[in-house]
Structure formats: C-alpha cells, structure tokens
Amino acid sequence: MDAASEVFVIALRKIEAVPHGEEALPWLYATAKNVLRNRERARRRQVRLKAKMRAEPRDAVPGPDVQLIMGEEQNALLAALGRLSPKDQEVLRLVEWDGLSREQVAAMHYVSRAAIDKRISRAYRRLRRELGVREDKHTAPVPIEDGGEA
Numbered sequence: 001m002d003a004a005s006e007v008f009v010i011a012l013r014k015i016e017a018v019p020h021g022e023e024a025l026p027w028l029y030a031t032a033k034n035v036l037r038n039r040e041r042a043r044r045r046q047v048r049l050k051a052k053m054r055a056e057p058r059d060a061v062p063g064p065d066v067q068l069i070m071g072e073e074q075n076a077l078l079a080a081l082g083r084l085s086p087k088d089q090e091v092l093r094l095v096e097w098d099g100l101s102r103e104q105v106a107a108m109h110y111v112s113r114a115a116i117d118k119r120i121s122r123a124y125r126r127l128r129r130e131l132g133v134r135e136d137k138h139t140a141p142v143p144i145e146d147g148g149e150a
Helices: 003-013 021-055 064-080 086-097 102-109 113-131
Strands: none
Touching: 003 021, 064 086, 064 113, 086 102, 086 113, 102 113
C-alpha cells in the first residue's frame, strides 16, 4: 500500500475524529507526515538489522538442523501473526519489532496506557491461540513494562 492510500485508510478508520471543513486538510497532512515518519523508521530499522546481520561472525551460524527448526518456528509465528486482525498486528509490531514503548503506542493511538496494555494483552492472547498454545492457569502472563502483568 502506498503512503497516500494508507493516509486515507487511516482517515476512514478514524472518520469520527477527522475534523470538518478547513481543518480537515491540515489533519490529513499531519497524518501523512506520521505515515511517512513510520515508514522511514521501518526503513532505518531494516538497514540497522542488515548491518547487524553482516557484522555477525559467520561461525555463529547454527547447524542445518537448528536452522530448519528455527525457520519452521518463524514461519509458524509469521503465519499466526498474519491471521490476527490488522489492529492486533499493528500493536504487536510497534512494541516488539519497532521497539516503541507502550506510552508511545498509546500516544500514537490517542488512548491511555491502560487501554494499550489491554489491547496488547488481548493481541498476545489471540497470537497464542493462533499458535496453538493452550492457555490455563499455568500459562505465564505476558510481561508489561514497569513489572506488571497483562
């Protein structure tokens, strides 16, 4: 999806929050700026990851059996993540892959930290379900920054 499309998808998703009249255009510009900023952050993260991978010593590469298992686990995780709703995918990626704090994610979504904690907790629960992890009283809760529980 190109950046312009993404801006209008966001505008449709948040149609109630979009200002009317002359204030709509600045709101769209601000949203476009945020979309471009997020894309640039993702690009920089990818560049850093590639540099980090190039810096890894070649002898640290695990054997083919370990690589096969790791690849299967990664494929299962990516497939499970892909089956989640776009909102669940977004919050998990922002926290886990982009490394944003929950406060930053809350600010991006104009909600409280508690709302993001709940949203992330639910997303993790759905991801575990997609992965076939049985939840019971012994399933460890997903840690929340600041030492709390989900």
